[in-house]
Amino acid sequence: MLKEKLQTISRHFFKRVLETNGYPSAVLLRYFSAQAPAVVKSHNYHPAHLHHIGKSPLVYRNVGQQLERAAAKYGSAECIVSCHEQKRYTYQSLLEEVDRAAAGLLKLGLKPGDHVGIWAPNNMHWYLTMMGAARAGLVSVGINPAFQGPEIEYCLKKVKVKALIMPETYKTQNYYEIIKRICPEISNSSDGCIKSTNLPHLKHVIIDSRNKLKGALSFDDLLGLSSPAEREDISKLQRHIVPDSGCNVQFTSGTTGQPKAAVLSHYNFVNNGIHVGNRNQLDSNSRICVQVPLFHAYGVVITIMAAMSQGSALVLPAAGFSPADSLHAIVDEKCTVIHGTPTMYVDLIKKQRELQLPLKTANMAITGGAACSPQLFLDIKNVLGLDHVRTVFGMTETTACIFQSRPGDSMEQILNTVGHLQDHVEAKVIDAQGKTVSFGECGELCVRGYATMLEYYDDEAKTKETIGRDKWLRTGDQFILQEDGYGRVVGRLKEMIIRGGENIFPKEIEDFLNTHPQICETHVIGVPCERMGEEVCAFVRLHDSATKLTRDEIKEFAKGKLAHFKIPRYVVPIKEFPKTTSGKIQKFKLLETYNKEHKAK
Structure with missing residues (x-):
């Protein structure tokens, strides 16, 4: 009897200590679960909070070091194929070309932390520039190739882009003419050096073209700027690039105003790439048909970084999405994996029903970027003749992926959830008052962990609105978290x-x-x-x-x-x-x- 009274007094004492120090009810419940199971057993509240610890530890490495490791391990293996440009690179030859781009950017006078805009479709110069910027300690900025004058002007001003890489034309777009309208000084510039009144931060425009365009450098000129010694210095530079520093800026959407610029770190990129690659069982024999745009978080993280972490090859069928080119690339390049958004798969299925190509090597499709209906999942699997269909779910601010299908998932899990919580990511679901709801109840999904963005560039207010002092990031998605770690999207709180x-x-x-x-x-x-x-x-x-x-x-x-x-x-x-x-x-x-x-x- 005395023992029971002492336990009761002890529980009340520690409860008051915890509450006084501001610990939430979930902490109290976890404490009492350990200290007094009988008390908690009668409580029906099971907070929808999970922290999924993965088997592979997080690594502290920058993107340039990750590329070096891949080149050392998979050197002669094919890294990327650009079908429409008829270009091929092994991991070793890619690293050499990337360092030419990195050294060229530094030769222009760019400093660590400067922003390099990439306004282009899926061409090789996109990949080389993104990796070159990372190896040089610069920050790449992905810009939608469909953007028109006012939109590109906003992007360049918002994040103070100092160098812009682009093609001369793409489809009906003439990029050079658009830039001339918002930066007329380019026509009177020489040696690729620009002094613009409208765009004071923009110093260089590099165009992937054989034509000599006034005021711009060609991409080949950029690659030829540096000496062998300067290219060798890029390797030495890697140990000075802090993994926690910015690596890439992604323009994301909001409910009001202009797009926000999410800053993602090397640490975000490398680790999410590793865990996405592991979950999708990629290896050095995997060949990925890339239908998604590289400027998007899906393309740059789920595709590029995941492939690099496992020594897989990327295949670019066309500069922009083309279902016929994708199908032919799968056949000709013996692709084993397909990446695409649900809309792309709708068109791919329609074209395959028409062409009936022998997609013998393809065995897995990864879908993400938007919600995928159960029927579309079944059509992807059956019409394309695949063994596996998997999904990824996340947002730009979480480096693309926070939930993902796992090997061995049942069809019910694949069709009716967005997958399982990613390795080393913490998730909870809250109500309108910020209280954690129970498993199976609907609320706003919040996440915390290695994948969270650094900030919205030059927007402290929006950053604080999205990421609290406790480091929880509010996704704005109505979500149901299951006790087994799988999740379901119910809707969106935002108007996006x-x-x-x-x-x-x-x-x-x-x-x-x-x-x-x-x-x-x-x-x-x-x-x-x-x-x-x-x-x-x-x-x-x-x-x-x-x-x-x-x-x-x-x-x-x-x-x-x-x-x-x-x-x-x-x-x-x-x-x-x-x-x-x-x-x-x-x-x-x-x-x-x-x-x-x-x-x-």
Whole structure:
């Protein structure tokens, strides 16, 4: 009897000590689980919090060192094939070319930490520049190749890009002409040195072209700038590049304003690459058909870094996504793995049903970038004749991947979850008040660990809004965390639209459309689309003097000013917007209006 009284007094004492020091209820429960199982047994609260410790430890290494290790281990093995450019590199030959790019960038006068923009599709100069920047201690900045003048201008100014790498043209884009419009001084510059009033930080433009373009260096010129001794110095430089320092900037989406610039570290890149590669069972015999854009977090981490960690080969079928080129590349290059977004797989399946190519070597597809329906998973597996279909789930701010399928997952787990929590990542799900909910309950997913971004560049307020003092990163996703470590996405708390893997924020489109002379007010939402996941739908209220405005007229108005994927697929005229009493637009009612009209048609 006395013993039981002492235990009760002890429990109350430690409970008060813990509460006084600000420990949350989850800590109390874990404490009492160990100290007094009988007390906790009657409590129904099981906090949705997990920390998955992986078998492979985290490594403290920068990207340049990771590439050196790969070259030493897999030297003569093929590293990357660019089918459309007819270029091939082994790991050793790639390292040599990367160091030429690194030494060339430093020869231009760039300093450690400077930003190098890469505005290009999936060409070899993209890969060489990204790796070269990392080896030189510079920070690469991935920029969507579909961006038009105002969008690229914003990116260059936002992160103070000092050197910009790009092709001369791609599809209908003439990159040089676009740059001339926002940086007219380039036409009067020489030796690749620019002094711009509009872009004061931009000092160099390097273009992958055989044409001599005024004020720009060619990419071949960049590779030829350095001496053998300067290239050898790049290897010595690696020990001075801190893994915790910035390696890459990814422009990400938000609910308001312009895109934010997430800064990712070498440590983020290297470790997520290792754990993604391990989970997908990549090895030196794996050959990955790369359909995803390299500028995206999927392409640069889940694809490039994962392949490098395991000595796998990358195959670039085309500069941009082309289902026919992808299928032929799988056959010709004997690809074993396919990377793509759900939208890409929809098109790939359609083309394969048409061509019926013998995809004998392919055995696994990895899908990510947007939600994938169970039926699409089955179609990928059956139509493409694959043994395995896996998914990755994450966000740019978490270095692309925080949940992922595991070897041996059941079809139920593959079809109905986003996979299992990534190695060495901590996750919890909270309610609107910040309290951790129980396993199986819906709330906002928060994560913490090695994969979390360093910051939003030059945006302390947004950084603090996303990452708390306790280092938990709020994802903005409505999520259900299961006790077995698997998770399910219920919806998104943010208004972000995901169209075919492209993140789109409505306000930018709204602000642009509101400049149209006939438009009084615009509000943009994402609406369901079987192929793209979501499409952009603009509700527009016209000025009283205007009669009507068609989608084709809006498309023409946006030409050369908005990336094609941001131009609304649907335009719905509206007399008055539904609002709350405080004047806020009720976008969920706009979606209801669209669904009613869509069904009526």
